[in-house]
Amino acid sequence: MAKILKVDYVKDFKKELSNIDKLEQTPNLIKNVAIQALDSAINSSGIQTTTKTILERNKESLENIGDRSIRNNFSIIYSQMCILAVSSLEATLKKYFENALSDFSNINQSNDELKKIKISLSELVENNLKFSGKFGKLIINKANLNFQDLKSIKRIFSEYISKDIILDTEIEKKTCFFLEARHALVHKGGIADDKFIQAVTSFNANIKDYKKGDRIEINASDWGDIKNIFTELVAQVTRYRKN
8 A cells, every 4th residue: 555645735735825925026026127217217317307307206106106006906916826826726635635545445435436437458557557656646637537616626525535525605605706717717818707607606606796798806805815715625625634
């Protein structure tokens, strides 16, 4: 039997989020570069008085823009942060799933989906007839498991590991919303489509009352929610397992 890996999934996931957090400073970096450029122009030789006055006013206007205000005007950055957070969440849940199934006693052997998975002779040869430690990855690939929407995540852990994921109602709603928002941002140009509306409605999770055709916007407040709810989801999924 493969050695069970001991992993602090929540701690590792928080590290991933802290790296994504750094992107939040991008608007302020752009602001500072613009201020430096204006300052250089203001102090250049031969500049006309009227031009200098205009540049000084522009510089002052930039300096007076608060950090939160300028960040909220860069929603595209928060959209990208949401996308990256979902990717990190997916990677974390996959790693847990693979590690959990390194111990065959964790497998729900009554799951009918397992009976449908077929292994080719070439795959047996490639793995030296052994799949110990690789069983979780094998299932992910063969069953084409999706860890990017809440309904699928709940189903996967229920059917394959007999684990029911119970979330606080508000956390569940927001988790569903931001997972579906990521899909729309990546695949639909950020526009709410029928799939988005149907998915969030199934969890009563249309927290921004979007309609089909609306543009999905992610802001600083949303990013705070994303970090909290995704961390709670990781904690709930990985809780009470010896690995």
